[in-house]
Amino acid sequence: MTSAASFWPSLVASTLALVGLAVLSVTIGPDSVDPQYTLYQVRLPRFLTGVALGAALALAGNLLQLATQNPLSEPELLGINQSAVFAVVVVLLFAGSVSATTILMAALVGGATSGTAILLMTSSGAFPRERLILAGLTLAFFFGSASSGLLILKESDLFELLHWTAGKLSGAGWSDFALCTSVLAVAVLLSVFRATAWNALQLGEEGARSLGLDPVTLRVEMMVVTVCLCSVAVAVAGPIGFVGIIIPHLSRLLAGLDYRFRVPMSLLTGAILVAGADLLARSVIHPVEIPVGIVTALLGAPYFLYRAQRTA
Numbered sequence: 001m002t003s004a005a006s007f008w009p010s011l012v013a014s015t016l017a018l019v020g021l022a023v024l025s026v027t028i029g030p031d032s033v034d035p036q037y038t039l040y041q042v043r044l045p046r047f048l049t050g051v052a053l054g055a056a057l058a059l060a061g062n063l064l065q066l067a068t069q070n071p072l073s074e075p076e077l078l079g080i081n082q083s084a085v086f087a088v089v090v091v092l093l094f095a096g097s098v099s100a101t102t103i104l105m106a107a108l109v110g111g112a113t114s115g116t117a118i119l120l121m122t123s124s125g126a127f128p129r130e131r132l133i134l135a136g137l138t139l140a141f142f143f144g145s146a147s148s149g150l151l152i153l154k155e156s157d158l159f160e161l162l163h164w165t166a167g168k169l170s171g172a173g174w175s176d177f178a179l180c181t182s183v184l185a186v187a188v189l190l191s192v193f194r195a196t197a198w199n200a201l202q203l204g205e206e207g208a209r210s211l212g213l214d215p216v217t218l219r220v221e222m223m224v225v226t227v228c229l230c231s232v233a234v235a236v237a238g239p240i241g242f243v244g245i246i247i248p249h250l251s252r253l254l255a256g257l258d259y260r261f262r263v264p265m266s267l268l269t270g271a272i273l274v275a276g277a278d279l280l281a282r283s284v285i286h287p288v289e290i291p292v293g294i295v296t297a298l299l300g301a302p303y304f305l306y307r308a309q310r311t312a
Contacts, residue, residue: 006254007254014269018272021275021276030287041174045174052177052271053233054270057230058243059266060233061244061247062247062259062266063191066259067219068122071311072245073245074304076140076239076241076244079142081233081241083110084107085107087106088103089165092161093153118136118139166239167237167296168292172236176236184232187228188263197213200218201215238291240274242301246299247270281295
């Protein structure tokens with residue numbers, strides 16, 4: 001089938017799945033003495049924040065794979081998430097009580113560090129597919145180890161921050177949803193207006209140049225959007241990995257290669273993945289709650305190995 005022909009049935013099915021997931025997410029849970037408060041101040045904002053984060057991470061994964069021309073690229077694997085986490089950990093441990101804006105700015109600076117490094121490596125041409133992933137994993141390991149070292153030095157703050165560094169949605173409120181949605185809305189609008197140009201990069205650098213487009217400019221645009229999306233996700237919920245590798249391949253299967261179709265499909269399926277993972281995280285071994293990042297890692301790590309074997 002053409003991308004348009006397969007897109008619409010998949011879009012309808014994904015929308016219905018998300019609606020069903022919404023019903024389950026706001027109804028499943030322990031009884032409360034104040035059901036109305038639990039619904040409107042706990043479960044609903046948590047679900048909607050998960051939806052926004054899932055959509056953001058899915059879009060980031062699509063753009064990162066296109067910018068690097070690498071189907072194995074993912075913000076967690078290339079160190080973008082971990083460098084953002086490191087910057088936030090530094091601010092939280094050494095600056096004391098800070099605002100949500102400060103945390104977001106720290107995440108942006110940290111994410112931009114790895115994002116710039118990846119962009120330079122991609123543009124240099126000296127890092128083919130496998131070498132780029134290894135370089136990204138090195139960045140992720142470095143910043144992850146640095147974050148862990150700082151957390152050990154500050155033992156009084158260890159438990160809560162360790163929980164956050166695994167990726168969590170517990171405690172997400174309306175302000176978190178508003179922050180995620182505002183950044184996501186700008187990214188989606190930019191993706192809509194630039195979809196045709198970004199599509200050209202699938203033809204390779206020479207193909208893009210033949211259409212009068214500068215591949216470096218396109219890569220910078222996509223990397224900036226990717227870093228912003230990943231940074232807001234880290235600022236709100238910590239690193240939630242592997243969404244950016246599962247969803248781009250799924251959206252390509254359901255909607256084809258055209259980014260005009262892949263972007264909305266990615267937004268929906270990414271939202272379903274993270275919101276569904278969060279529902280599992282808080283329901284499987286209740287009352288213990290698993291960080292949602294662990295659930296997505298359990299799903300994504302085997303898929304990454306599968307894709308790596310397929311592309312080897």
